[in-house]
Amino acid sequence: MSGIGFGTPIEPEGPAGPAALDMARRGSQRRNAVISTVSTVVFFALVIGVIAASPGANKVLDSFFSTTGFKDSFEPILDGFWLNVKLMLVAEGLVLVLGLLVAVIRSLPGPVLAPLRLVALIYTDVFRGVPLILVIFMVGLGLPALRLEFLSDLSVFTYGVISLVLVYSAYVAEVYRAGIESIHPSQAAGARSLGLTQFQSMRFVILPQAIRRVIPPLLNDFIGLQKDTALIGLLGLVEVARAAENYAAETFNFTGYTMAALLFIAVTIPLARTTDWLILRDRRRMAATAG
Amino acid sequence: MNAATPVLRLERVYKRYGDVEVLRGIDLDVAEGDVVCLIGASGCGKSTLLKCSNLIEPISGGRIMLEGEEITSEQTDPDRVRRHIGIVFQAFNLFPHMDVLSNVTLAPRRVLGMPQRAAEERARDLLDRFGLADKEGEYPDRLSGGQQQRAAITRALAMQPRLLLLDEVTSALDPELVGEVLTVIRELAETGMTMVIATHEMGFARQIADRICFLYEGVILEQGPPERLFGSPQEERTQAFLKRVTEAGRAADLTATDSS
Numbered sequence: 001m002s003g004i005g006f007g008t009p010i011e012p013e014g015p016a017g018p019a020a021l022d023m024a025r026r027g028s029q030r031r032n033a034v035i036s037t038v039s040t041v042v043f044f045a046l047v048i049g050v051i052a053a054s055p056g057a058n059k060v061l062d063s064f065f066s067t068t069g070f071k072d073s074f075e076p077i078l079d080g081f082w083l084n085v086k087l088m089l090v091a092e093g094l095v096l097v098l099g100l101l102v103a104v105i106r107s108l109p110g111p112v113l114a115p116l117r118l119v120a121l122i123y124t125d126v127f128r129g130v131p132l133i134l135v136i137f138m139v140g141l142g143l144p145a146l147r148l149e150f151l152s153d154l155s156v157f158t159y160g161v162i163s164l165v166l167v168y169s170a171y172v173a174e175v176y177r178a179g180i181e182s183i184h185p186s187q188a189a190g191a192r193s194l195g196l197t198q199f200q201s202m203r204f205v206i207l208p209q210a211i212r213r214v215i216p217p218l219l220n221d222f223i224g225l226q227k228d229t230a231l232i233g234l235l236g237l238v239e240v241a242r243a244a245e246n247y248a249a250e251t252f253n254f255t256g257y258t259m260a261a262l263l264f265i266a267v268t269i270p271l272a273r274t275t276d277w278l279i280l281r282d283r284r285r286m287a288a289t290a291g
Numbered sequence: 292m293n294a295a296t297p298v299l300r301l302e303r304v305y306k307r308y309g310d311v312e313v314l315r316g317i318d319l320d321v322a323e324g325d326v327v328c329l330i331g332a333s334g335c336g337k338s339t340l341l342k343c344s345n346l347i348e349p350i351s352g353g354r355i356m357l358e359g360e361e362i363t364s365e366q367t368d369p370d371r372v373r374r375h376i377g378i379v380f381q382a383f384n385l386f387p388h389m390d391v392l393s394n395v396t397l398a399p400r401r402v403l404g405m406p407q408r409a410a411e412e413r414a415r416d417l418l419d420r421f422g423l424a425d426k427e428g429e430y431p432d433r434l435s436g437g438q439q440q441r442a443a444i445t446r447a448l449a450m451q452p453r454l455l456l457l458d459e460v461t462s463a464l465d466p467e468l469v470g471e472v473l474t475v476i477r478e479l480a481e482t483g484m485t486m487v488i489a490t491h492e493m494g495f496a497r498q499i500a501d502r503i504c505f506l507y508e509g510v511i512l513e514q515g516p517p518e519r520l521f522g523s524p525q526e527e528r529t530q531a532f533l534k535r536v537t538e539a540g541r542a543a544d545l546t547a548t549d550s551s
Contacts (some may be wrong), residue, residue, distance in 0.1 A: 195373040209387065
């Protein structure tokens, strides 16, 4: 330890031994923690204060956050939400498969696949461009009107799934494709040089890496899909938004909407955190620096 | 196949990228068990020659034969050909999402259809031979450059290729890691592996090669046994190239002694 800093009061910029530096560092960490805590508390106090002081505060509190409202609306809203969960799960499963198929078709070279590539291109362009709400009407009202045996007598639930899958597969295909194109060509060269076919190289080398890379944006699209299940209510299905609407119509109280919002968040947040954790674990396993 | 048929034969091979002619009529025979080293300045066509031989790059003219059979004709299935020709790249090209064992067993399992146990057995033998026995469960990014390159060589050998192409396999390595990789290649040469090696390591080429080919602007300007090519090169370009390389080497040696 150098003699200069020894025994003198700690000053972060001053000359100091390793132990003194360490203490200084810890001191500044503590100061940072205090500053961020105080600023957070002040910020939220201000926001709550402004809302509470607004002239209609009590009314809003009564109609959106009433205790009896939460209690009474819980059951019908949860019933409705269960339908959304089913829509989410079925649609997400199909979107994962169809999106991947479209992305792989668009990524494979070769003149033989040219017509397929064109179909995939038109599909993604169209369904990324058309608003979901229009697709829901076209599918939900248009397909039954066609009076085709296999397309016109399906349940409203199925029409809802079809609409969601058509729109979101187009988004997800582009996410997958970005991932596929982000893998360096040397990986394909390595795979092909071992005798793997184009398809095997895609299946065993490119896709596993590409999909790992796009999990965060994929999750983003899934959260979008989950929220958009509420639009299927437009076809007359009593899903969560409809259930909240019904509750509001019966009681003139909007707490049902708050309830519905909380249910969506209750699904999204754990999903996001779990994904973060999975990605981190995967990265740790493969990373160069981890101990 | 009779003994005189070369493992690899290039006949008047041309390769163009747009307007640039990278290979301009290459003729080359590589006999069974031969070690041929390609030397020459960067951009002379060494790497392209290897990539064309492995059909990673299509050639623009001429033909290439593997054990007497033309592999550059329309009818050949390049995937079948590549099973028999291993290539190791400068940047390793290991698969980062798989551990070393899976890297090595992927092609034997998926391409040759070997059962997992048999493929793993073969892989472990090879990993053991190249000093990677304790690394089979590691992911490539957690290995040193030298270990990664040895794993890449193992991966190529697991397919039991008839021919191994090495494309400047030590150029991406820290100087202290070059030795361990060269040792592996030396051992392969001793076991009779047929190899074509593009390299900047002149000392190594001299020791290991049966024949040296000096490439200049897409043609093999001069070739012969190492003693002759390094000892008394005939062509002016070869002399100039070797002189430049030796001087650079000496300068590097000098700085190394200075700094130590």
